[in-house]
Amino acid sequence: MVRSKRILFLAELTKGYNTVLDIGTDHGFVLEKAFEMGYIKKGIASDLREKPLKSAENNLKNYPVTFVISDGFLAIKEHFDLAVIAGMGAYLICDIMKHAPKEDITYILQSNDKTEILREFLHNNGFMITNEYLVKDKFFYVVLEVKRGKSLMSQEDFILGPILKMKPESCLLYNKKLEQIDKIYESADEKRKEELNKMRKIYKNNELC
Secondary structure (H helix, E strand, C coil): CCCCHHHHHHHHCCCCCCEEEEECCCCCHHHHHHHHCCCCCEEEEEECCHHHHHHHHHHCCCCCEEEEECCCCCCCCCCCCEEEEEEECHHHHHHHHCCCCCCCCEEEEEECCCHHHHHHHHHHCCEEEEEEEEEECCCEEEEEEEEECCCCCCHHHHHHCCCHHHCCCHHHHHHHHHHHHHHHHCCCCHHHHHHHHHHHHHHHCCCCC
16 A cells, blocks of 8 residues: 655654554554564554554454554563654654653654644653754645754754755745745734744754745
């Protein structure tokens, strides 16, 4: 079955890991593709609700996967070396990451909105961004590769991405953001216009674009 570019890209990032935990697995498509491509040896599919977990169980019945009803990491007992948290809001991912294990684990994080909020949370809570990717599907998606550690990020880095801003493809996203700012600017109140002007300046001042 054909999967979206976002799903395919997330699956590619699992390559080389042994056991992958997929939080909020939904239909289990990321793990399914990762197994199909031979990227991983074992999976843990977790979701807060029973219905999507049953759907994932049906899609992954031929693979070595453990299925767990869990609120984020809270009910996960097995060891894993990569966790994927994707396709949800930035604030929810932040809440989930508050309970991330202390071990040396890699996290693949992809929020559907407000990536700047997620970056700031990571910076303030002992995580460092080791890579950033831009995926164009129906929308632009920013994918973060994260580990525990200290990082130095500015307000500009929260918005642009400390690594993404150095990649040429970032200009596609920044130009889209500028278009969005222009669309909402005229109907915004003065306080909001001030915020939008600051963001516009940051996007326009990126050296690559």
